[in-house]
Structure formats: structure tokens, C-alpha cells
Amino acid sequence: MSLQLEWSNEQNEYEIGETLIGQLRKLLEAAGETEGVTEGEVALTFVDDEEIHRLNKEFRNIDRPTDVLSFAMRESMGEEPEITYEIEEGEEAELGPEFDEMLGDIIISVPRAIAQSEDYGHSVEREIGFLFVHGFLHLLGYDHQTPEDEAVMMGKQEAVLQKIGLTR
Structure with missing residues (x-):
């Protein structure tokens, strides 16, 4: 198994096609390679502003829409779990980042991505790619509080985008 992207579309403002999904899969592989994560699953959902506003309020207590939300599976358990399994009686081995697991969910507001792409003067695809990599890094524990x-x-985001040719 490798890094897997499962996705769903719950908005009608922008057509999500196979070209975009293929690009996001390349970004996932590039970001995973950069971070040493070779296996796992990411669930991606495209939503409208109303839905991301609802989620932002419900889960972060912030009463406004945002561009991207990430929900890491490991985050809900506190720090990164130490995953072990018994290989022989009395012996244990720690599983590394290649262990097949659900890494988490990324939710992208397509209307926000469209508006931000216009503000920044680049394509909608590049903005969605940027938000996706941003969300993926959050799943791995990165933050931007300082x-x-x-x-x-x-x-890290820019390096991954450059790696697959998604420039401004």
C-alpha cells in the first residue's frame, strides 16, 4: 500500500475532475516523500462556505468560514500514539510511519479557494493544491502559531508545490 487519497465533493461551484484529483494525488505522494510518510489514507472533502463555517464553529468554536480544516486521527488521541504489535512471545516491534493507517480528514472550501486564487493571481488548481498540502502538514502535526x-x-508547502510544478 502507498499513500491513498479518498475524496468526495459536496459543493457545486467548481467542477472537481480527474485532472485535479490526479494533481492532488501527486502532491500527496510528494509531501509524503518529503516527510517520510509512505503509507496511510487521507480523506478529502470539497465543501461550500456554509458547510466549512458550520464545521469551524462546531469543532473550533470560530464563528466564520475558513479555507481549510484538518482533523488528524492522531490528534484526537493526544500525542502521536506508539503503535506496537507482538512479533514473538515477549517481543514487540514499533511500527514506523509506513504503517497503514488513516491519517485524517482535510476539508477545503471551494468558494474560498476560488476567491483566494483571484486575490493571489494564480489558478484555482494551485490554490486547492496549496490548501491540500497545508492540510496534510497539519495532519502530520505541523502548525503555524508562531x-x-x-x-x-x-x-515545506512551497517546496512540495514546486516539486510537481504548481507555481504562482
Whole structure:
């Protein structure tokens, strides 16, 4: 198994086609390779502003829409879990990042992505790709609460986008 992308579309403002999904799969592989994550599953949902607003309010207590939300499976358990299994009686082995698991959910507001692509002067596909990589890094535990953390995260996002040719 490798990194898998499962997706669904719950909005009507922008057609989500196989070209975009193929691009997102390439981004997932590139980001995973960069971060040493070779297996796992990411669930991606495209929504409208109303739905992302509802989710943002329900889960983050922020009463406004946002562009992307991430829900890491590991986050709900506190710190990263130490996953072990018994290989022989009395012996255990730790599973690494290649262990097949659900990494989490990423929800992207397509209307926000469209508006931001216009604001930044690049394609909708590039903006969705940026938001997807941003969400993926959050699934892995990255954050941007401090200027230093934001610089690290932005650098990683841009490097992955450049790697597959999604430039501004």
C-alpha cells in the first residue's frame, strides 16, 4: 500500500475532475516523500462556505468560514500514539510511519479557494493544491502559531508545490 487519497465533493461551484484529483494525488505522494510518510489514507472533502463555517464553529468554536480544516486521527488521541504489535512471545516491534493507517480528514472550501486564487493571481488548481498540502502538514502535526513555525510550514508547502510544478 502507498499513500491513498479518498475524496468526495459536496459543493457545486467548481467542477472537481480527474485532472485535479490526479494533481492532488501527486502532491500527496510528494509531501509524503518529503516527510517520510509512505503509507496511510487521507480523506478529502470539497465543501461550500456554509458547510466549512458550520464545521469551524462546531469543532473550533470560530464563528466564520475558513479555507481549510484538518482533523488528524492522531490528534484526537493526544500525542502521536506508539503503535506496537507482538512479533514473538515477549517481543514487540514499533511500527514506523509506513504503517497503514488513516491519517485524517482535510476539508477545503471551494468558494474560498476560488476567491483566494483571484486575490493571489494564480489558478484555482494551485490554490486547492496549496490548501491540500497545508492540510496534510497539519495532519502530520505541523502548525503555524508562531512566526518560526509558520516559516517552516510555508517553506515545506512551497517546496512540495514546486516539486510537481504548481507555481504562482
